[in-house]
Amino acid sequence: MSSVLVTGGSGFIGAHCILQLLEAGHDVRTTVRSRKRETDVKAMLKAGGANLLSGPGARLRFFEADLEKDAGWAEAVAGCEYVLHVASPLPPHAPKHEDELIVPAREGTLRVLRAARGAGVKRVVVTSSFAAIGYGHKPRTKPFDETDWTDPNSQGLAAYPKSKTVAEMAAWDWWRREGGELEMAVVNPVAVFGPVLGPDYSASILLVQRLMMGQLPGCPKLWFGIVDVRDVADLHLRAMTAAEANGERFLAVAGEAWPMVRMARALRERLGEAAKRVPRRVIPNWMVRLVALRDEAAKLILPELGKVKQMSHAKAERVLGWKPRSNEEAVVATAESLVGLGLLGDYAGK
Known part of the structure; x- marks a missing residue:
């Protein structure tokens, strides 16, 4: 099997990519910003069922490399046939x-792309985001797909969607001009849910955690495109090897967008007593705006209140045979894993 580098193995998507690559028989490398994170990654993989002492798990190697520094990347990619570039820099606080x-x-x-080209890597799969597709547009009913792009110059665009858009645009521009024989594909996930492997997780998981712990008085009028992390990892592996994926981007979304209140209902219906604190009511927009006057988190969601964005995974299904789990399965699996790992404290079922 192939040797594959996964950047950012300590991340939610990265860890699941490693699990599936090991299961498929690949030799896997992963980068961490500090070797101190190696223990954390191993704990996450163990929680996901990997035996790191024998069998497939013994084929995992760690390399120290930081996205903001050149050191370590040449060593990490040397001898690899594929690279899954999942890592994304996130500051410890909201950027000034x-x-x-x-x-x-x-x-x-x-x-990462330059290092891969220099090492003779066959293909890089870059993890982008729906943030590079569906922001800065006028309201529309037509589902978003891979032909759509967020306008990085649109007024009021937040730093995160702008960063994902600029990074993906730069990647495609570089690849067309300087990529040479290096192949490239891009995966654009929406909000990623699914089984948590440890306490290091994304904002979408935090949403389910706060719902389960009763930390939200109700559900704002927010809609989410949903996808399970296991399906995101699967799409990365398909985009890695399928000849048809070269030069293409793939939107990773399970089905129609769900309002937060629908997510809450699914949690209550499927988890019963453990979800007794999940709110039932919808918070009106005026109340969210009032809270936003003194709450930075509430302020961040104001531009998305009431916006329903539908998306299509038809391309990934048609080209790569990708069939994602349902919205409900992804959301419920998130909560079940939080309960199973004791990440809800004393809240679950009490």
Whole structure:
């Protein structure tokens, strides 16, 4: 089987990619910003069922490399046939200036692509986001697909979607001009849910955690495209090897967008007593705007209140045979894993 580098193995998507690659028989490498994270990654993989002492798990190697530095990347990619570039720089706090997100995202992606080309890697699969597709547009009923792009210059665009858009655009531009024989594909996930492997997880998981712990008084009028992390990893592996995937981007979404209140209902219906604290009521927009006057988290969601964005995974299904799990399965699996790992404290079922 092939040797594959997964950047950002300590991340939610990265860890699931490693699990599926090991299961498929590949030799896997992963990068961490510090070797201190190696223990964390191993714990996550163990939670996911990997035996790191024998069998497939013994084929995992760690390399120290930071997206903001050149050191370590040549060694990490040497001898690899494929690279899954999943890592994305995230500052420990909200950036004071958008360039704190944009510059590392763009330069980090280009750094990985250059290292891959230099090492003779066959293909890089870049993890982008729906944030590079569905923001800065006028309201529409037509589902978003891979032909759509977020306008990075649209007024009021937040730093995160701008960073993902700029980074992906830079990747395609570099690949067309300087990629040479290097192949490239891009995966654009929506909000990623599914089984958590440890306490290091994304904002979408935090949403389910807060719902389960009763930390939200109700559900704002927010809609989410949903996809299970196991299906995101599966799509990466399909895009890695399928000849038809070269030069293409693939939107990773399970089905129609769900309002938050529908997510809450699914949790209550499927988890019973453990979800007794999940709110039932919908919070009106005026109340969210009032809260946003003193709450930064509430302020961030204001631009998306009431916006329903539908998306299509028809291309991934047609070209790669990808068939994702349902919205409900993804959301419920998130909560079940949080309960199973004791990440809800004393809240679950009490």
